[in-house]
Amino acid sequence: MRLKGKVAIVTGGSAGIGAECCKLFAKEGAAVIAADMRPPVYEAENVEYIELNVTDTESCKNAVDKVLAKHGRIDVLVNNAGITKDALIQKMTDEMWDAVLDVNLKGVFNMARLVGPVMMEKGAGSIINISSVVGEFGNIGQTNYAATKAGVIGMTKTWAKEFARKGANVRTNAIAPGYVMTDILKTVPQELLDKFAAMTMLGRLGQPEEIAACALFLASDEASYVTGHVLSANGGMRL
Ligand SMILES: NC(=O)c1ccc[n+]([C@@H]2O[C@H](COP(=O)([O-])OP(=O)(O)OC[C@H]3O[C@@H](n4cnc5c(N)ncnc54)[C@H](O)[C@@H]3O)[C@@H](O)[C@H]2O)c1
Numbered sequence: 001m002r003l004k005g006k007v008a009i010v011t012g013g014s015a016g017i018g019a020e021c022c023k024l025f026a027k028e029g030a031a032v033i034a035a036d037m038r039p040p041v042y043e044a045e046n047v048e049y050i051e052l053n054v055t056d057t058e059s060c061k062n063a064v065d066k067v068l069a070k071h072g073r074i075d076v077l078v079n080n081a082g083i084t085k086d087a088l089i090q091k092m093t094d095e096m097w098d099a100v101l102d103v104n105l106k107g108v109f110n111m112a113r114l115v116g117p118v119m120m121e122k123g124a125g126s127i128i129n130i131s132s133v134v135g136e137f138g139n140i141g142q143t144n145y146a147a148t149k150a151g152v153i154g155m156t157k158t159w160a161k162e163f164a165r166k167g168a169n170v171r172t173n174a175i176a177p178g179y180v181m182t183d184i185l186k187t188v189p190q191e192l193l194d195k196f197a198a199m200t201m202l203g204r205l206g207q208p209e210e211i212a213a214c215a216l217f218l219a220s221d222e223a224s225y226v227t228g229h230v231l232s233a234n235g236g237m238r239l
Contacts, residue, residue: 002220004029007071009063011054011111012081013047014040016182017130020212021078022047028216031071035063036081054081054107064114073122076219077115079108079152080130084184086141097144104148105155112159112172120168126219127163127172129156130211133234136176149176153230160228171227173218178234180206201236 008025012018013034019042026032026046034040035052052063067074083103085096108129119125134142135149156174163170179185179196197205214233217223 001029002216002222003076006030006075006219007033007067007073008076008078008219009033009035009067009074009111009115010078010080011035011052011107013078014038014049016184017177017180017208017211018078018080020208021080021215024209024212024216025076025219028220030076030219033063033067054079054110055102057110060110060114064111064118068118074115074118074125076126076128077111077119078128078130078215078219079111081107082130082132082148082184084142084145084187086145086187088141089143092143100144100148104145105151108152108155112155116159116163116170116172119170120163120166123167124169125163125171126223127156127159127170128215128218129153129172129174131156131174131176131230133176133178133232133237136230136232137238156230157228164227171218171223173223173226173228174230175211175214175218176230176232176234177211178206178232178237180208180211182208196237199237200234204235206233206235 008030010018010021013022014036022032022034023044032047035050050063053059085100129152131152132149134146138146159172
């Protein structure tokens, strides 16, 4: 019960990596809020759903207010909601660029600027931002996505400093997953997935549960001296 008594918000908690974070955090004793645009694709005890569009500032504010009204605190925030719209740069439209920046960058900014100060005021908290191996190494066809996931690392390091001011024990870390079997990979051809698997030292793609386990560590007091860190969970991948 590593999160006993804690309250955790997971954006994009209805599917994929976010869903596994919600289920694991609940199993470890937390009251979990799966904040997503659509309802969860699973059922789990102690996971409640709040409708949220991370790109919409008002929607974020309503969701955070609801959680505070019901639970009175937020101990953990996982900024997990993310999308891709891939194309080579010469084919990348304004719409593709804007949509990915809106969710992956502004969405993370929106939630952290609401929740970070709440944690600071309480004196403690853990923010976990989901970046990507693509933010660390780049990837063909993902100019927009790479820009956002590298940006997430920059924001993580900034908030590790900003939210820890005035003696607040607020830690901010990022996880940079490699390729993990979720819906986000649906549009990636199998031969490319096989190539990505072969590029890892472990010779396989990741499972969402393996990323959730990293998030649990960073959320828990076991990571009490870890902040401003980017945890690469990619099977030893080099792009
Ligand atoms: N799966 C991978 O290979 C991989 C690798 C590296 C990083 N990531 C990152 O991990 C995170 C989770 O990805 P996933 O693979 O679980 O994806 P997924 O598509 O399975 O799930 C994403 C969830 O986010 C929600 N979402 C999308 N836009 C939203 C919005 N505007 N507001 C609220 N919720 C929204 C979706 O409804 C969905 O439930 C993303 O940030 C992604 O970039 C994934």
